[in-house]
Amino acid sequence: MILKTTLALIIGGFLGGVMGYLLRCSGGACPLTCNPWGGAIFGALLALSFVLNG
Numbered sequence: 001m002i003l004k005t006t007l008a009l010i011i012g013g014f015l016g017g018v019m020g021y022l023l024r025c026s027g028g029a030c031p032l033t034c035n036p037w038g039g040a041i042f043g044a045l046l047a048l049s050f051v052l053n054g
Contacts, residue, residue, distance in 0.1 A: 009048060018036075020039020020040065020042075
């Protein structure tokens with residue numbers, strides 16, 4: 001379970017960071033994906049929610 005959760009956090013954080021880097025908005029209207037760090041946090045939290053709920 002710990003390995004599955006860690007792997008999901010790493011993959012989710014990486015994909016979220018890539019999403020934040022490629023799809024960043026200049027206006028700051030979307031604070032979770034406006035930069036790579038926000039995207040990484042959002043991706044990791046989303047992956048964690050999938051692991052814990054299913």
